[in-house]
Amino acid sequence: MAFKLSLIALVYPNGASDSGLNIDLLQRANSWLQRRNSGSRDDLLLIGTGFEDEPAFRAMLKSYGLANAEIAVIPPDEFGESDGTALGESVELIAARWISKHHSNAIPVVKWSELISDAAYPADGWWWAGLEAADDEQSSLAAVLGALLPDSFNRQALTWATIIAECDGLNCAGEEHEVHEAAMQTIALARWLTGFDAASENNFYDFSASEAIDAAGLDPLRLGFEAGRNHESELADHFDGNDESDEGLAAACLLACLEDRTGAIKATLSGAFGGDPLLFWSLYRSIWPDLKRSSDDNMNGLLSLSDVDMGDIDRPWQFVTEGWIEFSEE
Numbered sequence: 001m002a003f004k005l006s007l008i009a010l011v012y013p014n015g016a017s018d019s020g021l022n023i024d025l026l027q028r029a030n031s032w033l034q035r036r037n038s039g040s041r042d043d044l045l046l047i048g049t050g051f052e053d054e055p056a057f058r059a060m061l062k063s064y065g066l067a068n069a070e071i072a073v074i075p076p077d078e079f080g081e082s083d084g085t086a087l088g089e090s091v092e093l094i095a096a097r098w099i100s101k102h103h104s105n106a107i108p109v110v111k112w113s114e115l116i117s118d119a120a121y122p123a124d125g126w127w128w129a130g131l132e133a134a135d136d137e138q139s140s141l142a143a144v145l146g147a148l149l150p151d152s153f154n155r156q157a158l159t160w161a162t163i164i165a166e167c168d169g170l171n172c173a174g175e176e177h178e179v180h181e182a183a184m185q186t187i188a189l190a191r192w193l194t195g196f197d198a199a200s201e202n203n204f205y206d207f208s209a210s211e212a213i214d215a216a217g218l219d220p221l222r223l224g225f226e227a228g229r230n231h232e233s234e235l236a237d238h239f240d241g242n243d244e245s246d247e248g249l250a251a252a253c254l255l256a257c258l259e260d261r262t263g264a265i266k267a268t269l270s271g272a273f274g275g276d277p278l279l280f281w282s283l284y285r286s287i288w289p290d291l292k293r294s295s296d297d298n299m300n301g302l303l304s305l306s307d308v309d310m311g312d313i314d315r316p317w318q319f320v321t322e323g324w325i326e327f328s329e330e
Helices: 023-037 054-062 085-102 141-149 158-169 176-199 209-216 220-230 250-275 278-287 293-303 310-322
Strands: 003-011 043-049 072-074 128-133
Touching: 003 023, 003 054, 003 085, 003 158, 003 293, 023 158, 043 085, 054 072, 054 176, 072 085, 085 278, 128 158, 128 278, 141 158, 141 176, 141 209, 176 209, 176 220, 176 250, 176 278, 176 310, 220 250, 220 310, 250 278, 278 310
Parallel strands: 003 043, 043 072
Antiparallel strands: 003 128
């Protein structure tokens, strides 16, 4: 299993007129237990809102087979059902602490079925869901990403590396051409994520082709051969002989070769996340988390433009939907 999930859900006490088990909670419990029985290690944080204390909450969860789930409680004196803002702030404190401590490498997601087909969880009703690599099989690709990614995506490097390795069938331990392609796809991903960060105006565009060559240990001969064969016209000035020095030649070759892979990287990510809007949301919330509301609510608020103006997100939205925009720094 290449991926696992970290999930946060709110749980309310049964009302006086309620009888029997909470069907929604029962479905989530069954899905979580099935995943654990099959060898997955999804993490589940249940936040009891309106319970007196943790023992009371845990006793209620025992009926669902969730006595060993991670829990937190917002007691009745801190919980007003009519005051959604106060509730959101209380949940945010708990959720942010848990994510930072245990799941800082997770990518926030709304849909995960393309990457974890056997996770039968309900698709909605989660306060937060995060996707993580389940093992370190792609650690060598993650190390390349870690050397190149901006801070907003750096901690997620292993998960990003695992996504493209699984979706594109990359093999960083195979034949020489396979190792080269895995490195090139990883660099293309690093450049694309750096581009989104810059398009969002979180940072300036700061991708160095020379640093990428060193970080990935690219073979200059193989890189030059690919560039000369496929990108002769783009690199004509460098290959004229006497007009240009060798300085910058390798970086120019790399950038030319990355152009062919940019669209493929974006298409891979869009397919993995369930489409451009959901990919955009995951990228945006990786930079600016919103834990005061459920994933459904803050996704709808962002994508329906009720929380932001189109002018605020137009450039990063264009970046995701079109795959790339030009940066003068390059």
